[in-house]
Every structure is written in C-alpha cells, then in structure tokens.
Amino acid sequence: MKAAIYCRVSTENQEREGTSLQTQFEACLKYCHDKGYDVSYRFVGSESGLILDQPMRNDLRELVRTEAIDVVVIYCLDRLSRDPTHGSILFDELEKHGVKLEGVAEDIENSDLGRLVSYIRGYASKLEAEKIKERSVRGRKACAREGRMPGGFHITYGYDYVRVIKGERPARRVINETEAFWVRQMYDWLVNQGLSTNQILFRLRANNAPTKSGKIWNRRTVQAILTNPCYTGKTYAFTTATGKKRFTRPKADWIEIPGVTPAIISQELFDAAQCQLRTNRENSQRNCKHEYLLRGHIRCRRCGRVYVGEIANSCCYKCAGRKKYMHRLNVA
DSSP states (O other): OEEEEEEEESSHHHHHHOHHHHHHHHHHHHHHHHHTOEEEEEEEEEOOSSOSOOHHHHHHHHHHHTTOOSEEEESSHHHHOSOHHHHHHHHHHHHHTTOEEEESSSOGGGSHHHHHHHHHHHHHHHHHHHHHHHHHHHHHHHHHHTTOOOSOOTTOTTEEEEOOBTTTBOOEEEEOHHHHHHHHHHHHHHHTTOOOHHHHHHHHHHTTOOOSSSSOOOHHHHHHHHTOGGGGTOOEEOOEEESSSEEEOOGGGOEEOTTSSOOSSOHHHHHHHHHHHHHHHHTSGGGOOOOOTTTTTOBOTTTOOBEEEEESSSEEEEEOSTTGGGOEEEOO
C-alpha cells in the first residue's frame, strides 16, 4: 500500500528545535515499516492546525483527490487538524476517495477529537437530510397547488395511474373498470346490505376479487377503500403526516387537486357509507356495555372457544368462533 506520512507542528520554534517533528516522523516511519507500507510521500513542517487552507495540507489533499495514495499516517489526530469542523471535511474527502487514515499514538475513531469529529459529521449529515426533506416537501406542495399530482397516487385501488408526459398532459388517474366494479360492490354491501368491514372482507375473498398487489385481501385495505374520498372524484394531497406514528393532518392543511380523478361512486353514497361505518362501530361487540357473569367461564363443546354474552330476544351466551350462529346457550 502506498502511504503518505504527515507530520506537523504549529510554530517555527518547535520546528527549529526539531524534537517534536523528529519524534513524530520517526514514529510514523516505524509504524509504516511494521505495517509493510510503501512510504511514497512525506510531509514534515510547520503550519497552523486551525486553518484549513495550508500549503502542506493542500498538497496532501490533492494526493487524496487523485487517489495517488492508499493510506495517510499521522502521529495523532490533532496533527492533521485542531478544528473539528475541518477534521470533518478531511474525513469526508478521505472516505470519498477510499483513503484510510491511521494514527500511531491513538485509535483515530476512539480518541476524544475523533469522537467529536464523528459527532459533527453525523450531525451535519442529519441536518443535510432534514434540508433535503424540507426542500422535497416544499416542491411537492408547490406542484399540488399548481394542480399537478406530486406522486404517491399510483397504487389506488380502482384506478390506473397515468404518469406525466412533458409538454402534453399532467399525471392523472383513469378508472380501472375491473377494480372499479369491486369498489362499487363494497359500497353497496356496506350501505344497502349493512355488512361489516369483516363481512365485506370475507365476501371479497370468497368471490376471488382481484387485489392491486396480487396478495390476499386484508381488513386495513378494505377500510381504506371505504373511507377514501377519491372515489367521489376528489383528490387531496398531504392528508397525512408521519411523526412517531402516522396520523391524519387537519383538513385545513389538505391541498385539493381538481380534475385529475374521475368519480366511481356518488358523493351521496360515500356519505351514507361513512354513516354506516359509524353505526357499525357503535354496534360492535367491542363496545359491549353489559356485564355477563358467565362470560369467559364457559366454553364451546365443539371448538373449545369461550362463550360471550349477547342480548337478543332474551339473554344468552354464544360461541366466539366463526360458526357462532350454530350453537347458543340460553340462560333463563
């Protein structure tokens, strides 16, 4: 491996005395010899450790940029630079060009200055990532306000996504008739037949309704379809945000993009569906407000599941299994 030795002192007095530079260089030379490195370049002299633009350091950086060397050997990290910000810049250059940095007297990464430089590099990377994210969001919002779909709309069930063609047309959704048929069926089952989300899910599976991904239907997908206003022809961007958890933004923050989504159902049917979903939630067994003395204490002889309480024409207990309608236990 081709190595460059870099030895530095801050003052000319130290250089004239020779002790610091001499001991640094001898230690670095011995280190290279022990490692089997070919010392191709030697930088020994006095220059400030607090100023990045220095002749000897610039010559070393040029060797790094041209990848003329494989490793830079220094006595300790503060000989390369005393400024942690400058150290971060030099570390980035070395890493970019695949040049290793090794110290004789200390492990570079575990030294106090090395840890500080690593922290600054991590903080700078995080800051740059936040800036990129902010610029990206700002650009997508500007795109939405101009009436163009900013992306992320290409996997909506019931539609195919037509990408933007420069100079001809903006990105938009077009109806996928096969999927749109099942969207209408879901809303019909919910509003006109009063089916629950789970019952709709099982019907879709039983009828082998196609999914967008080709995978099996799940409850979350059904719920998302039954609550998405895009099926009425409305398109909104920036409806959700992500913090520790994904959450819905206030409606005032939504940006509507007109004319890019054709309607599959009417607004009246969508509103009726939201009312029915609220009714289903209120009538859900999870919201049971009655106490049943035997709930959880008796089990079904057929499947072993526990019985749950139910108030119908009379108080009774029923199996919590999928075939619960087949066997009930009436209590006088």
